[in-house]
Amino acid sequence: MGLLALGTALDWPDAKTKADQVRAWGIKQLLEIWNKAKGKERDAMLWGDEVEYLVVTYSKDDPKVLLSLRQADILAALAGDKDLSTAGCVPTLPDGSRPLANDPPPVFHPEFGRFMLETTPGKPWGIEFKELLNVEPNMKLRRCIAKDHMLPNEFPITLTTFPRLGSPGVFTEPSYPVSGPKLRSQFVPDEIANPHIRFPTLAANIRSRRGRKVQVNVPVFRDKNTPWPWKDPTVNYDLHNWPEDDDVRNGAAPDNFIHMDAMAFGMGSCCLQITFQAKNLTEGRQMYDQLSPLGPILLALTAATPIYKGFLADTDVRWNQISAAVDDRTAEELGEKPLETSRWRIPKSRYASNSTYISEDPRLRPEYFDPDLVIDPAIKQQLLDGGMDDRLATHFAHLFIRDPIVIFNEDLESLDLSKTDHFENIQSTNWQHMRFKPPPADNSIGWRVEFRPMEIQITDFENAAFAVFMVLITRVILSFDLNFYIPIRRVDENMETAHRRDAVIKEKFWFRRNLFSAQRAQKGSGSGSGANSPARSSNSRPASPVGPVEDEYRLMSVDEIINGSAAYAGGGEGGEDFPGLIPLVESYLDSVNVDVATRCQLARYLELIRKRASGELWTAARWIRRFVGEHEGYKGDSEVGEVVTRDLVGEVIKIGEGRGGEVEGVKELLGGFL
Ligand code: ADP
Ligand code: MG
Ligand code: MG
Ligand code: MG
Ligand code: MG
Ligand code: MG
Numbered sequence: 001m002g003l004l005a006l007g008t009a010l011d012w013p014d015a016k017t018k019a020d021q022v023r024a025w026g027i028k029q030l031l032e033i034w035n036k037a038k039g040k041e042r043d044a045m046l047w048g049d050e051v052e053y054l055v056v057t058y059s060k061d062d063p064k065v066l067l068s069l070r071q072a073d074i075l076a077a078l079a080g081d082k083d084l085s086t087a088g089c090v091p092t093l094p095d096g097s098r099p100l101a102n103d104p105p106p107v108f109h110p111e112f113g114r115f116m117l118e119t120t121p122g123k124p125w126g127i128e129f130k131e132l133l134n135v136e137p138n139m140k141l142r143r144c145i146a147k148d149h150m151l152p153n154e155f156p157i158t159l160t161t162f163p164r165l166g167s168p169g170v171f172t173e174p175s176y177p178v179s180g181p182k183l184r185s186q187f188v189p190d191e192i193a194n195p196h197i198r199f200p201t202l203a204a205n206i207r208s209r210r211g212r213k214v215q216v217n218v219p220v221f222r223d224k225n226t227p228w229p230w231k232d233p234t235v236n237y238d239l240h241n242w243p244e245d246d247d248v249r250n251g252a253a254p255d256n257f258i259h260m261d262a263m264a265f266g267m268g269s270c271c272l273q274i275t276f277q278a279k280n281l282t283e284g285r286q287m288y289d290q291l292s293p294l295g296p297i298l299l300a301l302t303a304a305t306p307i308y309k310g311f312l313a314d315t316d317v318r319w320n321q322i323s324a325a326v327d328d329r330t331a332e333e334l335g336e337k338p339l340e341t342s343r344w345r346i347p348k349s350r351y352a353s354n355s356t357y358i359s360e361d362p363r364l365r366p367e368y369f370d371p372d373l374v375i376d377p378a379i380k381q382q383l384l385d386g387g388m389d390d391r392l393a394t395h396f397a398h399l400f401i402r403d404p405i406v407i408f409n410e411d412l413e414s415l416d417l418s419k420t421d422h423f424e425n426i427q428s429t430n431w432q433h434m435r436f437k438p439p440p441a442d443n444s445i446g447w448r449v450e451f452r453p454m455e456i457q458i459t460d461f462e463n464a465a466f467a468v469f470m471v472l473i474t475r476v477i478l479s480f481d482l483n484f485y486i487p488i489r490r491v492d493e494n495m496e497t498a499h500r501r502d503a504v505i506k507e508k509f510w511f512r513r514n515l516f517s518a519q520r521a522q523k524g525s526g527s528g529s530g531a532n533s534p535a536r537s538s539n540s541r542p543a544s545p546v547g548p549v550e551d552e553y554r555l556m557s558v559d560e561i562i563n564g565s566a567a568y569a570g571g572g573e574g575g576e577d578f579p580g581l582i583p584l585v586e587s588y589l590d591s592v593n594v595d596v597a598t599r600c601q602l603a604r605y606l607e608l609i610r611k612r613a614s615g616e617l618w619t620a621a622r623w624i625r626r627f628v629g630e631h632e633g634y635k636g637d638s639e640v641g642e643v644v645t646r647d648l649v650g651e652v653i654k655i656g657e658g659r660g661g662e663v664e665g666v667k668e669l670l671g672g673f674l
Helices: 013-018 017-035 071-079 129-148 196-212 243-250 281-301 319-325 377-385 391-397 421-427 461-480 489-499 558-563 581-591 596-614 620-629 642-656 667-673
Strands: 048-058 067-068 108-109 118-119 154-157 217-218 258-259 272-277 435-436 450-451 507-512 553-557
Touching: 013 017, 013 196, 017 377, 017 421, 048 129, 048 461, 071 108, 071 129, 071 258, 108 129, 118 129, 129 154, 129 596, 154 642, 196 642, 217 319, 243 377, 272 461, 272 558, 281 435, 281 450, 281 461, 281 489, 281 558, 281 596, 377 391, 461 581, 461 596, 461 667, 507 558, 553 558, 558 581, 558 596, 581 596, 620 642, 620 667
Parallel strands: none
Antiparallel strands: 048 067, 048 118, 048 154, 048 272, 108 118, 217 258, 272 450, 435 450, 507 553
16 A cells, blocks of 8 residues: 555545545546556566565464554664665575575565555566566565564564454554544554554544444354354443444444454455556556456455454455445445435445456447446546546546545645646545556556455465466466456456355356357457367357357356366366366466476466365365364354464464474465475
8 A cells, every 4th residue: 555645634524525626636637647648558568466464473482462563663674774685585496596686675565554564576577487486485585574674573474364353452562442533443442553644544534434433244153152143242332432332332233243343454454466567558458357257266266364353254255344344435325324415325335346347348248337337427527528438437437436535635735737646546545356557647657457356375385376377367368368258246246255154165156158259250269279279169169249148157166267167178077168267377388488497386386276276275264264173272152262363373474484394284275385
């Protein structure tokens, strides 16, 4: 999350009066960059990852593991170290070479949680296959450097959420009382957020706009000793510090749900994001659309979030919780009250799966769009008048239905068209599962697409595997001109499905049957016509462009989507042909020049994903559930206590540092990849 500006942040009542100005200026800035950058061509195929850590203080002799709130000190230590790249941390490749020795040092960024760190490579990755081999060592290097700038008992870990964030008692170091003026949370102190004025203001203004605290309710996992109906025992119904303390007395905490009430419960989660630069605008729009339907599949595959606030949840991923944690919609926008002062009903939080497609691909049928997409018609008209095409104007007119949440007074003095700050204000608080990133104001880099749904994995091996997989999928999409379109509402449905426990092995997802189909005439089948053509069998038959949309997709397991159907592999009895994403990646790799060493390493990454999809290896969510379930301190009542949490984090530290061999039961998570 970039820090946009410094200055006087307006409280919501004042910010609200400036919203139209920010939107109007944001649109002017967008048009400025649009006109400057729309014809940009031949940008390099660069990409980059973002890895987020929780920082914990842990010692095996301490009964508690705590979140360390020393983000600022750690960042200062990192910033003060001029020679990060030789911090005694340079990992070597298996052949003994040190591929990263000449790379610029990694970059560390603040995040919402004062217990979080984000890190990116020192420069984006290039197009060469060989470079994919540097991703994992670079991620390891980043973890090592981060650790090197922490106290001896502090550790960067890659768990999506801290299991006891917001539990009664002490869970941070240092500890602060709850119920502060900004968050007004009964579970977490204001000091849980990054103190940079942007973050507490974001939280406070979301609450204020909404008219009550955010309501993050996660179904509790019902275990054999869980009392039922279950009432969250940590909710305090007798607090009277703030008007918002009435929320729980007004039903904010329903039975059988873990109840949370602050932005930190969502934005305090860690994820793995990948940003791709496209060669031009058209390709960027294509990548945005084609990666969209893959979002829920990758969310299910990376599931790693089975615990909230000290309880086992009945869901496996973080997505909906972040969505609720930043949901600033008013009662009117939510449809709970007739529209009087709000402009429209809004079906989704500003953190949600994306709601429209943006490409001008002729294969994009009108039926794939959401007929009820909410847009701001006046904004759309301005964009059209400014020369933007209808489809992209619709996308931005949808993003711009939102109010800016954090506004700095100093930025409202004059409009600066050499900046994009007002545009970014709205853009960067639309947290959708894909983000279409226009070039920055100086037009120095190209159009980019960010893939945002993946959960962070415990090891850098896994994080590298998923990052590299997405890179390869993107190459396959472009080189085979694949068509993943399904109606965008089905993508929403898949997003919900991905939340279910063990969705990766137990659920089915809407997915397109024929990835080579229709309407782009010869191009799709032509590009894959070699001996290993992925376009063999029924997948080379163009579907009728006029057939019903419902016939174009069906429910598939993640295994089928990733590994292909038994029928395709030739071993199935009946069933439908589907090639599978990994076999497509393999045939792509067969069709290009990749040296043996690189191909071997890529094969390991693909193997991990293949096995996660088939269930042979477990998701982190499943693995953590088993760890809790088998711990002697767990009573079968859904409660994840302090000792269980400490021991879990202890194992996660070991696995993350590459000492997984010392951890019992790690085989199901990582198999032979330890
Ligand atoms: P944000 O938090 O807004 O998504 P970050 O700067 O944290 O942005 O991360 C962006 C990612 O994009 C980083 O991994 C970075 O290396 C990568 N990146 C930077 N420049 C480019 C580029 N021109 N093309 C593709 N990726 C890039
Ligand atoms: Mg981040
Ligand atoms: Mg970032
Ligand atoms: Mg960000
Ligand atoms: Mg990002
Ligand atoms: Mg699995």
